[in-house]
Amino acid sequence: MLGGINARELSGMEYLLKHSLVPPDMRVYTRGPRHPAEPVLQLCAPQFRSSGDISSHMRDVFEDTIREALLFPAPMLILVPDGFEFSAPLRRALPEAQRLAPVDRQILFMLITHHYNMVGEAEHARLLPDRETLARLEYPALLMALRAPTAQNAARKLQKLTRPRRPVREEALTLAEIGGNSAAHQAAAALAADVQACLQGTASWSDIPRSLLLYGDPGTGKTMLAQATARSAGLPIIIASAAEWQARGHLGHMLNAMLGTFSQAAAQRPCIVFIDEIDSFGSRDGRDQHNSNYRRQVINVLLKEIDKFLAVDGTLLLGACNAVDTIDPAICRPGRFDKVVELGRPHLRQVAHMLRQVFTEPEEVLGLARLCVGQTPAEIDATVRAAKATARREGIPFDASYFTAHLKCNRPERPALERRIALHEAGHAFVTALLLGASAVERIVITKDVGMTTRGTAIIEGTTHEFEGEMAILLAGRAAEHLVLGDVSAGSGGGPGSDLERATRLQLHCDQVFGLGIHGPAWLGEPDMARLSRADWDRVRVKLQQFEQNARDLLAPHRDLLESLAGALILQREMNAEELWPWLSQITGSN
Known part of the structure; x- marks a missing residue:
């Protein structure tokens, strides 16, 4: 007897037994013949209703099948669903059921390796959830993950689908309590103010923007900002995500869950729907054709539901994603998402505002904020909680000095790396x-690990000169490192969005898409990195080396000032446009 089986999985178990697990010369019967001419396995499993439960009649039929099978000498396998109890006579007669082992990382690794026909070590092994997380894995979620085109994507999908549902905070912060002043915070505040005007009768729902899409790195607080918008507007918010809808099962169940979310919100209007991880839907025109029909159906229904939802007064739509460029353009067009705004990492002022909720002395807060600037709100919150827990275990009061020591202990000083990062960002600035003027540089932030420069773009009219200027700016960090330190680091490289990736893609687009390169006025289609010819790669390499040299030539006369700005960045950690002006105005001749 085999137990520990979900009733809904019984049919799948039967199929596996008949077609994969038993020897090919063995026949599987519900009731075996008395004198079989070949090996026979008698398989006994109950029928169940569409709701997943077993009626009393189905229970009786199942037990009758077992009794009849006992009359025949062939071996038996009885599949016992979770929660099923036999009648007393059978319970005494039958052996104890052997429970299926719970799914662990090894089982899942073997399943994914086999499913994707992989051999040897695989990258997806390290991406799989841990044992405790896998204990929450539901069968539909596993099936959904295995629809992914690659093993790595399947493992990442499992990570998303096994995350616990995030409850909506009863006492979410307001926008004022969050304290941000970025474009995303301003857009959220404007939306909340417009809603208040509608509720007070000074504006109509048809006259205000009613949707906002936030994008940015994980942990920047997109969900918190959506909740704060709802609380500041005085509206209920219903939080959903592509992963939560998909976890309901096959296409029909997923679409029913999606429709249910919008219907629930419409019934509670005025109400906000917040769709997290909206980039998980992908695009109907994406290159990945795996499950393209499924994706097309899902997006089509989502578009229809958004249109129907926003056609009713008192409905608002918020969304969040990491990679806005992967979303189907029809989802984020005006009329569905009226405004698309990046939520970046918090400025020094907002970090100080966050820490002020923990520490009271203004001087202490500013110093701590400089140590934390460049981190996401989620990272800062996790660091504070970890420090509090450590102080509690050690029996030491938790204060600003303890937190400072905790930060320095967990992030040791690396002055050489910090100087390289500061020089790199100063080079961009x-x-x-x-090329663009001192006012084009808005902000520089450096941490102990990375740096970020917020700036304008050189591409306005789309001329060759502008594209070359943009690529020089992208490679200016490497140029500054080489000029001052004599070598370059991997700081410009990395994944999508890195300086090197953007410069490489920009040069390829000039050649193959924009009609500004070696192929003249021809459109050759979007470049496929995996299929570029050796000649194309050689041309990209030569052009990028040329643009890096151009940046180095621009920086060389200002080396002393470059090093001076890098030193100031190491001390201040963040500098805004006003604070950068004394350095940048000197090299541009601005007053």
Whole structure:
């Protein structure tokens, strides 16, 4: 007897037994013949209703099948669903059921390796959830993950689908309590103010923007900002996500869950629907054709539901994603999402505002904020909680000095790396200022690990000169490192969105898409990195080396000032446009 089986999985178990697990010369019967001419396995499993439960009649039929099978000498396998109890006579007669082992990382690794025909070590092994997380894995979620085109994507999908549902906070923060002043915070505040105007009768629902899509790195607080918008507007919010809808099962169940979310919100209007991870839907025109029909159906229904939802007064739509460029354009067009705004990492002022909720002394808060700037709100919150827990275990009061020591202990000083990062970002800022003007540089942030420069773009009219300027700016960080330190690091490289990726893709687009390169006025289609010819790669390499040299030539006369700005960045960690002006105005001749 085999137990520990979900009733809904019985049919799948029977199929596996008949077609994969038993020897090919063995026949599987519900009731075996008395004198079989070949090996026979008698398989006994109950029938169940569509709801997943077993009626009393089905229970009786199942037990009758077992009794009849006992009359025959062939071996038996009885599949016992979870929660099923036999009548007393059978319970005494039958052996104890052997329970299926719970799914663990090894089982899942073997399943995915076999499913995707992989051999040897595989990258997906390290991406699989841990044992405790896998204990929450539901069968539909596993099936959904295995629809992914690659083993790595399947493992990442499992990570998403096994996350616990995030409850909506009863006492979410307001926008004022969050304290941000970025474009995303301003858009959220404007939306909340417009809603209040509608509720007070000074504006109509048809006259205000009613949707906002937030994008940015994980942990920047997109969900928190959506909840704060709802609380500041005084509206209920219903939080959903592509992963939660998909976890309901096959296409029909997923679409029913999606429709249920919008219907529930419409019934509670005025109400906000917040769709998290909206980039999980992908695009109907994406290159990945795996499950393209499924994806097309889902997006079509989502578009229809958004249109129907926003056609009713008192309905608002918020969304969040990491990669806005992967979303189907029809989802994020005006009329569905009226405004698409990036939510970046918090500025120094907002970090200080966050820490002020924990520490009271203004001088202490500013110093701590400089140590934390560049981190996401989620990272800062996790660091504070970890420090509090450590202080509690050690029996030491938790204060600003303890938190400072905790930060320095967990993030040791690496002055050489910090200087390289500061020079790298200063290089971006100087070349931007020289090509576009000092006011084009808005902000620089450095941490102990990375740096970020917020700036304008050189591409306005789309001329060759502008594209070359943009690529010089992208490679200016490497140029600054080489100029001052004599070598370059991997700081410009990495995944999508890195300086090197953007510069490489920009040069390829000039050649193959924009009609500004070696192929003249021809459109050759979107470049496929995996299929580029050796000649194309050689041309990209030569052009990028040329643009890096251009940036180095621009920086060389200002080396002393470049190093001076890098030193200031190491001390201040963040500098805004006003604080950068004394350096940038000197190299541009601005007053």
